[in-house]
Amino acid sequence: MPGDKHGPGIKNPEAYEAIRDDGASKEKAARISNAMASEGASKVGRRGGKAENYEDWTVSQLRKRASELGIEGRSYMKKDRLINALRHH
Incomplete structure (x- = not known):
């Protein structure tokens, strides 16, 4: 059952499980x-695509975003690991 894998704050358990998968x-x-x-x-699906490419960011900018x-x-x-961590956070 999807409810067994997450807390009570999840409003759409099926979507949650699919995204986790x-x-x-x-x-x-x-x-x-x-x-x-x-x-x-x-509406949620139309969002995104507005940020610059992480490859164009400086390491300092990437670390600041990772800190946030x-x-x-x-x-x-290093830069490649920061980018990977940010993309998969």
Whole structure:
């Protein structure tokens, strides 16, 4: 049963499980699935694509963004690992 794998704060358990199965973190899956439940999947699906490519960011900018997201170990990461961590957070 989908409810067994997450907490009570998940508004759309089926979407949550599908997003987790695709490899997203628990936090990201919860954010997306709850937005889908609140605003509708089509509205949520139209978002995104507005940020610059991470490859164009400096390491300092990447570390600042990683800090905002609470990614641990960011101060020791090189650019490629920072990008990977940000994309999969």
